[in-house]
Amino acid sequence: MPVMVITGTGTEVGKTVVTAALAATALAAGRSVAVLKAAQTGVRPEEPGDAAEVARLAGAVTTDELARYPEPLAPSTAARRAGRAPVRPHEVAERAAKLATEHDLVLVEGAGGLLVRFDAAGGTLADAAALLAAPVLVVASAGLGTLNVTELTVRELRGRGLDPAGVVIGSWPDGPDLASRCNLLDLPDVTGVPLLGAVPAGAGALAPARFRGSAPHWLAPRLEGSWDAESFRTREAP
Numbered sequence: 001m002p003v004m005v006i007t008g009t010g011t012e013v014g015k016t017v018v019t020a021a022l023a024a025t026a027l028a029a030g031r032s033v034a035v036l037k038a039a040q041t042g043v044r045p046e047e048p049g050d051a052a053e054v055a056r057l058a059g060a061v062t063t064d065e066l067a068r069y070p071e072p073l074a075p076s077t078a079a080r081r082a083g084r085a086p087v088r089p090h091e092v093a094e095r096a097a098k099l100a101t102e103h104d105l106v107l108v109e110g111a112g113g114l115l116v117r118f119d120a121a122g123g124t125l126a127d128a129a130a131l132l133a134a135p136v137l138v139v140a141s142a143g144l145g146t147l148n149v150t151e152l153t154v155r156e157l158r159g160r161g162l163d164p165a166g167v168v169i170g171s172w173p174d175g176p177d178l179a180s181r182c183n184l185l186d187l188p189d190v191t192g193v194p195l196l197g198a199v200p201a202g203a204g205a206l207a208p209a210r211f212r213g214s215a216p217h218w219l220a221p222r223l224e225g226s227w228d229a230e231s232f233r234t235r236e237a238p
């Protein structure tokens with residue numbers, strides 16, 4: 001599985017933090033990793049973007065970005081308003097495929113959720129994933145409202161013939177409320193895909209060395225970690 005596409009149920013759900021955990025876990029297993037942020041918006045040229053944040057947390061990864069646009073908008077809109085060329089799904093796929101010839105694992109992070117437009121023709125991360133025939137990991141939030149958007153995202157992946165690898169909770173709260181705890185059972189039930197991890201809230205603020213040491217414990221064996229869904233549910237679910 002050299003390329004994995006990381007999408008989410010929306011913006012700010014923890015895609016970057018989960019991507020960093022995936023990268024740290026793969027690095028700990030001795031694999032080389034590249035992180036491609038397909039289109040970075042809302043960041044000035046000299047500011048660190050999501051790929052740089054992954055490198056800060058995870059360590060020695062190759063970082064790459066096809067374009068960045070200053071306004072915090074969907075890439076298609078941000079490109080149009082900046083008067084610049086948009087990122088096309090085939091460009092994302094080609095860059096990821098090239099990185100895959102040089103690395104053991106390539107993590108492609110989208111912008112926002114799955115159907116956020118990259119270009120005026122309606123191209124999305126889902127189109128790039130289809131060109132790559134890559135599995136797509138869905139990052140979801142923990143609490144109320146996540147069941148609907150996570151199920152919609154997984155259904156859209158399936159409808160396109162894509163492979164939804166599973167769901168990772170981007171930020172698992174310290175004191176989870178009833179909805180979050182129930183969602184541990186309901187998320188795999190409504191989506192039909194396994195829960196493959198939960199990154200604790202606050203993980204993004206850990207010192208990088210601690211983040212790297214802990215990341216494998218947040219991800220399931222399918223993602224090369226040691227997180228056990230069953231015992232997590234036993235501990236946290238009502």
Ligand SMILES: Nc1ncnc2c1ncn2[C@@H]1O[C@H](COP(=O)(O)OP(=O)(O)OP(=O)(O)O)[C@@H](O)[C@H]1O
Nearest residue numbers: 011012013014015016017112171200201202203204
């Ligand atoms: N587990 C976590 N621990 C600490 N902070 C987190 C965690 N998950 C998310 N955050 C914080 O929440 C914010 C959004 O997270 P993140 O950048 O990973 O989201 P995203 O889904 O990648 O958003 P975007 O669509 O902008 O790429 C960030 O400020 C991040 O530091």
Ligand SMILES: [Mg+2]
Nearest residue numbers: 015016050109
């Ligand atoms: Mg991000």
